[in-house]
Amino acid sequence: MEKKKSSLFSLSWPIYVELLFIMFLGVADTLMLSQYSDLSVAAVGNGKEVSRLFIVILNVASVGVGVVVSQYLGANDLAQAKKAMKTGIFGNVLVAFILVLIIQFFGSTIFRLINTGPEIFNDSLLYLRVVSLGFLFLAATQAAGFGFKAFGHPKVVMYIVAAMNILNVLLNYLLIFGVGPFPELGVAGAAYATFASKAFAFFVTLFYLWRYLKIVPFFLRFKPLKKYYLKIMKIGLPSAGEHFVHRFSLVVILGFLNTIGTSALTAHIYVQNMMMPVVIFSLAVAQGNQVIIGWNVGARDFDNAHTQTLQTLRIAIVFVLVASTAMFLNSHRILGVFTDNPEVIQMGRRALFIGIFLEVGRMSNIVVIHALRAAGDVIFPVVIAMFSMLSIMIGVSYVLGVRWELGLVGIFIGLASDELIRGTLVFIRWIKGSWRGKAVVEG
Numbered sequence: 001m002e003k004k005k006s007s008l009f010s011l012s013w014p015i016y017v018e019l020l021f022i023m024f025l026g027v028a029d030t031l032m033l034s035q036y037s038d039l040s041v042a043a044v045g046n047g048k049e050v051s052r053l054f055i056v057i058l059n060v061a062s063v064g065v066g067v068v069v070s071q072y073l074g075a076n077d078l079a080q081a082k083k084a085m086k087t088g089i090f091g092n093v094l095v096a097f098i099l100v101l102i103i104q105f106f107g108s109t110i111f112r113l114i115n116t117g118p119e120i121f122n123d124s125l126l127y128l129r130v131v132s133l134g135f136l137f138l139a140a141t142q143a144a145g146f147g148f149k150a151f152g153h154p155k156v157v158m159y160i161v162a163a164m165n166i167l168n169v170l171l172n173y174l175l176i177f178g179v180g181p182f183p184e185l186g187v188a189g190a191a192y193a194t195f196a197s198k199a200f201a202f203f204v205t206l207f208y209l210w211r212y213l214k215i216v217p218f219f220l221r222f223k224p225l226k227k228y229y230l231k232i233m234k235i236g237l238p239s240a241g242e243h244f245v246h247r248f249s250l251v252v253i254l255g256f257l258n259t260i261g262t263s264a265l266t267a268h269i270y271v272q273n274m275m276m277p278v279v280i281f282s283l284a285v286a287q288g289n290q291v292i293i294g295w296n297v298g299a300r301d302f303d304n305a306h307t308q309t310l311q312t313l314r315i316a317i318v319f320v321l322v323a324s325t326a327m328f329l330n331s332h333r334i335l336g337v338f339t340d341n342p343e344v345i346q347m348g349r350r351a352l353f354i355g356i357f358l359e360v361g362r363m364s365n366i367v368v369i370h371a372l373r374a375a376g377d378v379i380f381p382v383v384i385a386m387f388s389m390l391s392i393m394i395g396v397s398y399v400l401g402v403r404w405e406l407g408l409v410g411i412f413i414g415l416a417s418d419e420l421i422r423g424t425l426v427f428i429r430w431i432k433g434s435w436r437g438k439a440v441v442e443g
Contacts, residue, residue, distance in 0.1 A: 006291075008285070008288050008308070008312060009288075011149070011292065012284045012288030012289075014154035014155045014157070015154050015158070015288055016281060017158050017162070018157050018284075021162045022165065022280075023273075023280055024165060025169060026272075026276065027273050029044065029190060030269060030273050030338065031338065032172055032177070033176065033187070033190065034339065038339075038341075039120055040190075041266055041269060042117075042265050042266055042269070043127060044123075045269045046114070046116055046120060047123075047124045047125075047128040047191075049250060049251055049254050050107075050110055050124075050251060051128055051132065052247055053247040053248060053251055054103065054132070056240060056243040056247045057099060057244065058138065058142055059142070059236070059239065060092075060095065060233070061095065061139075061232055061236050062088070062142045062145070062146045062236070063146065064232030064233060064236030065085055065089070065147050065236075066150045067294055067373055067374055067440070068084045068088075068235060068440060069151065069294075070294025070374065071298035073151065073295060073298060074294060074296065074297060074299040075298040075442065080228070081151070085143075085144070085213070086215060087228040087232065088228075088229070089139075089140050091232070092139040092142065092143040093140055095139065096135040099132065100136065103128060107129055107132075111124055114254055114255040116258060123186070123188075126187060127190065130188070130191035130192060130194075131194050134195040134198035137198040137201065137202035138201075138202075141198070141201045144208075145160070148213075149291055150294065151213065152291070153212055159208075160201050160208065161201070163200070164204075168194060171189075171192070171193030172189065172190055172193045175192055175193055177189075231440045234376075234440055235373065235378055235440060238381075238382045239378050239382075241385075242369070242381050242382045245382070245386050245389050246385060246389060249390065249393050249394055253411060253414075253415070260401065260411075263344055263347065264347060264407050264408045266339070266344055267408055270344065271408075273338070274334055274348075275324070275327065275352070277323065278319075278324050281316070281319055282316050285312055285315065285367065286316075286369075287370060289371060289374075291374070293305045293370075293374035293375060294375075297375045297376065297439050298441060300439070305371070306433065309367065310430075312367055313364065313427075320363045321356070321360065323359075324355055324356045324359040327352060328353050328355065328356060331349045347409075350409045350412075355416075357416045358415055360423070361418075361419030362419045362423070363423070364423030365426060368423070369426055372429065372435050375435040375439070376438035376439050377435035380434070381426060384422055388418050388421050388422045388425075392414070392418045393418035394414070396410075396414035396417050397410065397413075400413050400414060
């Protein structure tokens, strides 16, 4: 496999550009909606947070596809790698169909549970219901994307995501504000734009599946392959469990923010957008490293896998410290792009200072957990996540942010405490080498 010679840089930079486009969409969404109204920002923020909780479930097969395919390629078994990829795509679409039904029938109940304010309740629900229909398309593109990266084709995913996000931003502009013949739809316009762009990406993905991997669209030629799906689930279910606990915890945090007030929620959304360049660097490097670790583990080269991850971690630490500090030092200027509300700006600046520590912990988590996952060691991160997020993240955030009335600052201290503790624990796990010998495919 020539692709196994790919370097961390050649794998990571297209992923970084891909994630930059996703970040750009989030920032563009927020900027456009902030020009429309602050309430629309809060409404879509609520809708997106809940939708992300369900999208985590789609990661069950998607994450499993990436690991299983990379390990098969490491073992030089191209045929089984392709079969595993097709199996994961098909299974993910079936899961998405069930999620769409749940959201359509129980969406209003979810927003009531997280104390969504009456001024944004209807818009949040509308956004979630429309966007959820796109899960059927997202399920296929997401699973295929992890497969493309495992095959050493991250540029394909970059092209698809770039085109999808450019289309989404254009439709946002036309439909939120009502440009030319298009109606002014506000939050609904943002939702319709997201749905249309996901549908577009799906059809482009089908084209690239044939062009690069000679895989016929899965719904035309597919035989359920229990062998591969079990391997995918062995990786995907625990990994999705970890993500689900994370998303669930963030939805609980969202409830705290709704309780604190709209200003705190709005500041939180702005800070999230500002911190995205730092987060996506860690994600890109971690995903690139995951592919290499999967290849190494498939080839049973554990020593190189160990060294590779430590080198990746050192690179990420330096970048995160420099970038997050620079973000804080320029926070007043950057926050001013989003809002002129002095209360929101002051909240955001304080949160960004704590964000320096938050990002160091988050980076350690992202890089090492992706490496553990690629090696087949998926149970430990879930156990740590359940303990830390459900007790430390939620507990500290509630006590400091709500009970002691520190607001957004208290919330960020809770988030940072969780990330730093988990980052330390998974790093110790990697150093001890407990992940060796947990591969899911035969060597």
